[in-house]
Amino acid sequence: MNRKSIFFTIDSLFALLLAASFFVYLNYYIETSQTTAQVDLVTMSNDALAVLEKSGALSQSVHAMNTSLLQSYLDAMPVQICANIRVYNRAGVNLLNAAKTGCTSDEELVIMRRVFIDRVELYLAKMEAWYRVS
């Protein structure tokens, strides 16, 4: 009898599957680290609204009904960030709109809001931010 032995058994198949699944899991674990990009957008938008409110830029803009200050601020934001700011009065009427130059809108938005006062009137500033796609 001259049959060669077969090394490939059910045991080795199980071992192979186990090893393969271990490496697939390891690879998956390493690859899927949580993205923190959204957190950065939230932080940056929050900073932007706080700075604009505390520097008086929001109230000056509403008072003069002019978006040039907001526009300058948005245009000086990092290149990869796109954003727009809308200001509403207490009745919800949109008073001002400013958007960063050269940005088109994207679906993955971060929205931040901040209430501010100008001459005893309450206003709402809403900022939408997203990452530039191209």
Add this chain to the structure above:
Amino acid sequence: MKKAQMFSLDLIFASIIFIGIITILINSWTTASNRAYYDEQYKRLELSARSLANLLLQTEGNPSNWTSASVSSIGLAQSTSLNRLNTTFKSRPAGLNKRGAWYLDSTKVNALQAMDYILSKTLMGLSADEHYYLIISQWNNSAYVPYYVLGMPPYANATNVVGLERFALLNNNWARFEFRVWAE
């Protein structure tokens, strides 16, 4: 009667394949564990950078009128006390005043700049092989111009560098806060 021959062609092939598999496994394992280590380090640095940026921009430090001699916690926000008294344990209406979070105190920034680097690093909770680098730029009506540069710039061969960009007010002007935490 012939003696059995242990050293066959099959065995050579099997050994080569086995050694090949073991080599690939060891290489994969080393690569995977290195990646895991650097990923973990990056996450740790990212967390440190975020916490430190918040600490520096949004707190006054302790005491709130700290100097390099009295500091126990670093914060660069202006004290809510107009006459620079320690307000650490006093309540404050922080929402409406023009001081506090986001208002950087140039005296504190200068104090941090003049402080011994190792001491400042220790106060920020960074370990021996971790460093910070901070550039504070001020708006000049058309662009942000660097005003303060603190800490140590990353080495060319730094293992991980985490960068953050935040915004604040300096001397009642818009300011950009570029903060990097990096590991040797």
